[in-house]
Amino acid sequence: MGHHSDLLDYLELGLAVQVDGIPVDNSNQEQMDLMLREDDSYMKDFIDDEKGEICAVYYQKVTNQ
Secondary structure (H helix, E strand, C coil), X not given: CCHHHHHHHXXXXXXXXXXXXXXXXXXXXXXXXXXXXXXXXXXXXXXXXXXXXXXXXXXXXCXXX
16 A cells, blocks of 8 residues: 555544644645655654554654764
């Protein structure tokens, strides 16, 4: 499953999604999807709540320093 499907799936599940700290919603989902597909150096981090259930997915660009 590519990033595009992932973003849509996560949003449909009601999870909060961020790319480089920018919240993803229906108004900018396509733009964020394009950014993720053009640059494969993003790490996906699953955030859980106090019950241990996934409540958010954050994508962060990984850079070499």
